[in-house]
Amino acid sequence: MESAAADIARRLAREAEAVCRHYLSNGRRQGRYWIVGDIENTPGRSLYVRLKGPASGKGAAGKWTDAATGEHGDLLDLIMANLRLSSLGDALDEARRFLSLPRPDPPVRQVSPPAPTGSPEAARRLWAMGRPIAGTLAEQYLAARGIVGVDAIGALRFHPRCYYWREDRPESDPETWPALLARVTDAKGALTGLHRTWLDPATTGKAPIDSPRKAMGLLLGHGVRIGEAADLLAAGEGLETMLALRMALPELPVVAALSASHLAALILPPGLKRLYIAVDSDAAGRAAADRLAERAGADGIEAIRFTSRLEDVNEDLRAFGLTELRADLRPQLAPEDVDRVLLSTSR
CATH class of the missing domain: 3.90.580 (DNA Primase; Chain A)
Structure with a gap:
């Protein structure tokens, strides 16, 4: 044309x-x-x-x-x-x-119908409105939790005015807070959902609302993935837990399932040979890790648990620092993985 x-x-x-x-x-x-x-x-x-x-x-x-x-x-x-x-x-x-030609008619604007609340389509639209976290409140929030150098991670974005609906307010009158967005994908990398952490600009911590963390879309079996899994993968519950683990072992692909029940139901990618499971120290976390390990073993995948001194890997990072965290993780690695995921940090 x-x-x-x-x-x-x-x-x-x-x-x-x-x-x-x-x-x-x-x-x-x-x-x-x-x-x-x-x-x-x-x-x-x-x-x-x-x-x-x-x-x-x-x-x-x-x-x-x-x-x-x-x-x-x-x-x-x-x-x-x-x-x-x-x-x-x-x-x-x-x-x-x-x-002496008339001006062309303006193009007809195609208005997309509203996406169902909490649907994968709503998650895709919200994700498209996000921007990289570098220089934003989201980067400050993670840094306060010891997580730095993650501004280039493609699974994270920042939204300066993300809607939050309170139960005591009408749906037509939501409030907005800045939010850290984390993309939830399936094993093939297709976006299925989104995790939001609403933030408080005054404190760089979580926003003072009833539920500062919420997920939307299709979550069961999926997670926030950082790095491309081939034969190795580390899985755990929390986003910050897995970001901390990725900091310590930057060559190890990780996935955050976002809850204990979702961790137990995580769909493992084809070709996986060894699965590391970051175990939260509570009863639900240990039970989810056991269930995932059983499923992995049934598929011929070796499952190795990462345990932490405190509640989770991020708590260890904040309490003891990156050097000690790596020292704690090293003996928990399979010997053939040490050079791949730990010694590479000294390059």
């Missing part, structure tokens, strides 16, 4: 001499050309415009060249430069005025 600019340029070429007489009035016709000094209508003989010729290709009507500068173009380019217009849209409007 011909573009609007190409169509207008073609119409101008049909009226090449009239265009030249209007915009390059200090020039004159000489044979098949209009001769003038330059694009700004200075008297002279440097710029020439072809008045007759085919509609396109070599020798086409409406083509011009300035022999002094080497500039060239079509008559739409000429109008834009002659009047020093700042945009192609302005040049098109001027050309339509000259040709």
Whole structure:
């Protein structure tokens, strides 16, 4: 389909001499050309415009060249430069005025129907509105929990004004808070849901609301994935737990299932040979880890549990620092994985 600019340029070429007489009035016709000094209508003989010729290709009507500068173009380019217009849209409007053409109707805006609340489509739309976390409140929030250097992780985004509905307020009157967004995907990387952590700009902590963390979309079996799993993967419940583990073992792909029940039901990717499970220290966390380990073993996948000194890996990171966390994790790794996921940190 011909573009609007190409169509207008073609119409101008049909009226090449009239265009030249209007915009390059200090020039004159000489044979098949209009001769003038330059694009700004200075008297002279440097710029020439072809008045007759085919509609396109070599020798086409409406083509011009300035022999002094080497500039060239079509008559739409000429109008834009002659009047020093700042945009192609302005040049098109001027050309339509000259040709006595009406302005085109504005395109019909396609309004998408509202996505069902909490649906994967609603999650996709919210994710599309997010932006990278670098330099945002989300980055500050994670840094306060010892998690740094994660601003380039594609599974994380920041939303400055994310809706939050309170039970005691009508649905038509939500409030907004900044939020850390985490993308939930299936084993193939397709977005199925979203996890939101609402934040308080005054404290860089969680927002002072009843449920500062909520997930939406299809979550069961899926999770927030960081790194591409091949034969190794680490899985755990919390987003911050798995971000901390990724900091300590940056070559180990991780997935945060976001709850104990979802961890137990996590769908494992094909080709997996060894699964590390970051175990939360409460009863629900231990039970979920046991269930996932059983399922992995039934599929011929070796399951190894990561245990922490405190409640979870992030608590250990905050309490003891990154060096001690790595020292604690090293003896828990399979010997053949040490060089792959731990010693690479010293490079």
